[in-house]
Amino acid sequence: MRILIAEDETILAKQVQTALTAEGHAVDVADNGEEAHFLGDTEPYDLMILDLGLPMRDGISVLKQWRADNVNTPVLILTARDGWTDRVDGLDAGADDYLTKPFHMPELVARARALMRRNAATKSAVFARGDVSYDSRNGRVTLNHMPVNLTAQEVAVLSYLFHHANRHVTQTELSEHIYEYDDDRDSNTIAVFITRLRKKLGADLIETERGRGYMIKLAA
Ligand code: CA
Secondary structure (H helix, E strand, C coil): CEEEEECCCHHHHHHHHHHHHHCCCEEEEECCHHHHHHHHHHCCCCEEEEECCCCCCCHHHHHHHHHHCCCCCCEEEEEECCCHHHHHHHHHCCCCEEEEECCCHHHHHHHHHHHHCCCCCCCCCEEEECCEEEECCCCEEEECCEECCCCHHHHHHHHHHHHCCCCCECHHHHHHHHCCCCCCCCCHHHHHHHHHHHHHHCCCCCEEECCCEEECCCCC
């Protein structure tokens, strides 16, 4: 999944980025409000983490602009401990959740997971279809309860398809959600990852429809 962190405290931003990258996410960082606004408006994130006290443009203004521009991505705001009015303003401006600083990193990561599966067919952190299961808390994938070794990119593709089960996902969409802003994006490599996933997890896990993309079908 692809995440934006808008945070001007460099060390904190790096810590959050490291924690989310370790979970297999592609993470971009903006250190001011203007850049945050631009990236949020132009890149298809699955979650945006927004510090409200940003230089150049404050977080509430950025959030209001995103929502006015019909950017409906889940937003988690970061606020000061005594900033209860900020939290009210943030939630009213369209934030989905908040954390007060200082926070425990596992809590941020768990809230991030919950927000990103908000529209998923599965409400638990563990996604499963047939004999295959994927645990979004640690990236572990099993087949018949036996661990399967996947590369980070294979896990990222599998994760995105599980989060968007029951609809077709194109190669372009997949590449936009597994690579970071500065990465070289080659949507042809997606086909390679799909082939490897089928080889490792069974041919029927991921369906393909010509021209429409890939799909993991889950029972309703
Ligand atoms: Ca700040």
